[in-house]
Amino acid sequence: MHIPPYHKKSSVQRFLVGAFIGSVVAYFIFVYMHGSMYGQLLEENRNLKSEVRELEQQNDALLEDNENLDEQAKEPIKVETIEITIINEEDLPDKLIIHDLKELMKDEINHIIGKDLSIIAESDGLLEATIQNKVFTIDDFEFQFTVEKLYLTPTVKISVEATIAD
Template identity: 50%
Template sequence: MHIPPYHRKTTWQRFFAGAFFGGFIAYFILIYMYGTMYEELLAENMEFTSQIRDLKDQNEALLKDKEDLDEKSREPLTVSSIVITIVEGDQLKMDRLIELQLEEMIIEEINHLVGEEVDMINKSDQLLLSAIENKGFTIEDVTYYFEVNKLTIASELEVSVIPKLSN
C-alpha cells in the first residue's frame, strides 16, 4: 500500500499548515476561555466563602444572644420600682402637694417590696392590699385611708388608690 505524496503539493501543504496553525490558535483560545471561566468561578467561590463565614459569625452571635436571654429568663422577675397613683383626689379637694406627700407615704409603707420576686408578691397580694387599706396616713391633722382601685404586679408595681377621710 502506498501513501500518496501530499507533502509535495502546495495546496495540501497550505491545508496542513492552516490546520496546524488553526489548532494552535484554537488551543490558546481554549486555554484563555478556560482561564477566564476558572477565574470567575474562583471569584464566586471566594464570595460564597465570605458569605458563609459571615453567616456563621452571625449564627454564633445569635446563638450566644439566645443563650444569654435564656439565662436571663431563668432568673426570677423582680420588682424594680413602685408607682402610686391617687385617683379621684379632686373629690376631697386635695391639692397636688398633699397628693405627693400621700404617695410618698404609701411608697415608704410598701418600699420593702422593691427587689422581691413578682411571683411571691403575686401570691401575697391580699396582704399587700390589707397593708395599704388598713393603715391611716396623717397629714396636717387629717387622716387619710385608701381603698385600692387597681393593682398591677410586674417589674413595676403600679397601685391606683382612692382616698377617703377618716370618720
C-alpha cells in the same frame, strides 16, 4: 493581476477616514457605557455588602440578646419599682398632699422592692390590706385608701381611691 489604486480617490479616502473616526467614536462610547455600568455595579455591590454586614451584626446582637434572655428567664423576676396612682386626685385639697401621700404609701410597702415577684403575687391580699388598713396623716388630714387595681409586674402598679377619714 493588478490592484487598482483606490487610495488615491477622494471618495474612498473619505470613506476610510469616516470608518476610522466612527470606530474611534464607537470605542469611546463603548468604554463610557462599560465604565458607567461597571461603576453602578460596584456601587450596588458595596451597598449589598454593607447591608449584609449590618444584618450579620444585627443577627449576632439578637442571638446574644436571646442568650441573655434565656439566662434571665432562669432567674426569678424581681420587683424593681412601685408606681402609685390616686384615681380621685381632684377631690384632694392640694397637689403637695398628693405627692406626700404617694411617698407615704411607697414607704409603707417599700419592703417588696427586690423580692421575688411570685412571692409577692401569692401575698397580694396582704399587700392590699397593708395599704387599706393604714391611716395616713398629713397636715391634720387623715386619709384612708381603697385599692382599686393592683398590677404585679417588675414595676408594681397600684391604683387607689383616697377618702378623708373621719
